[in-house]
Amino acid sequence: MALLPYLLDDLRPRRIRDQLFGLDLSPDDFLADIVDRPMLSVRKYIRPWRNLAAVARDVGSTIKSDKDKFQVNLDVQHFDPEEISVKTSDGYVVIEGKHEERKDEHGYVSRHFTRRYALPEGCNPETVESRLSSDGVLTVLAPKVSESKNERAIPITQTGPVRRKAHEEQEMNGSAEEEAIEKTPQKKRKK
Known part of the structure; x- marks a missing residue:
């Protein structure tokens, strides 16, 4: 049904002031008022389709x-x-x-x-x-502004040694202290 006005548009005489904004005029537009209608009838049938193509290209x-x-x-x-x-x-x-x-x-x-x-x-x-x-x-x-849901992702930053390595180092330091205690004379040791 949307094409019906375009098909019936051919039945009405064309005038130069009927030009669609932004579209070029064809030579037929200038001759339409001067030349007899039967000579232009075939071209008039095709013209609306040319306008449709031009309007489709110009989406605005x-x-x-x-x-x-x-x-x-x-x-x-x-x-x-x-x-x-x-x-x-x-x-x-x-x-x-x-x-x-x-x-x-x-x-x-x-x-x-x-x-x-x-x-x-x-x-x-x-x-x-x-x-x-x-x-x-x-x-x-x-x-668009994202909706805040009182929830936020917190990035994780890696720093320092992994916990296992830190624990191993602590154990090694602890055993080194024990060795040092064992090597010290008993007089200096406090009980």
């Missing part, structure tokens, strides 16, 4: 939240690093990108977006990190 953002972390990946390839800001505010991560009008292959364009993501419980806003990859994907990561 992905959110992953598991027991260890909350992570957002956002495609910001149209923005320079200094045009993007990431901040936390009232339990939300707010990502904003804005660039002034500039020339591209289709003319002039200016872009601005704001995205807000609620931080899940267990995420400390002070530990949120962001990274921008060379291909324009912004990753925002918030590690």
Whole structure:
């Protein structure tokens, strides 16, 4: 049933203002209002599928939240690093990108977006990190605080000789003292 609007979309006439944001215009889009409809009917049938493929490639953002972390990946390839800001505010991560009008292959364009993501419980806003990859994907990561259960693992550190060796040394020292006592004259021995 989700494909039904895309299939029926072909029945309605196309206009240049119907372009999906971020997708290129085809030459048919310019000719649709000028040329007779029957000439373009076959191409019009194929066009929605081309749009579906382009929309599927442009996922925009992905959110992953598991027991260890909350992570957002956002495609910001149209923005320079200094045009993007990431901040936390009232339990939300707010990502904003804005660039002034500039020339591209289709003319002039200016872009601005704001995205807000609620931080899940267990995420400390002070530990949120962001990274921008060379291909324009912004990753925002918030590690979740582990629950303390008044239980803590204590590391074991090895020091000194093993107990058996210490006991053997003590026995050896004890027998050496006995030998020394036996060698001393009886006059000096105290009873």
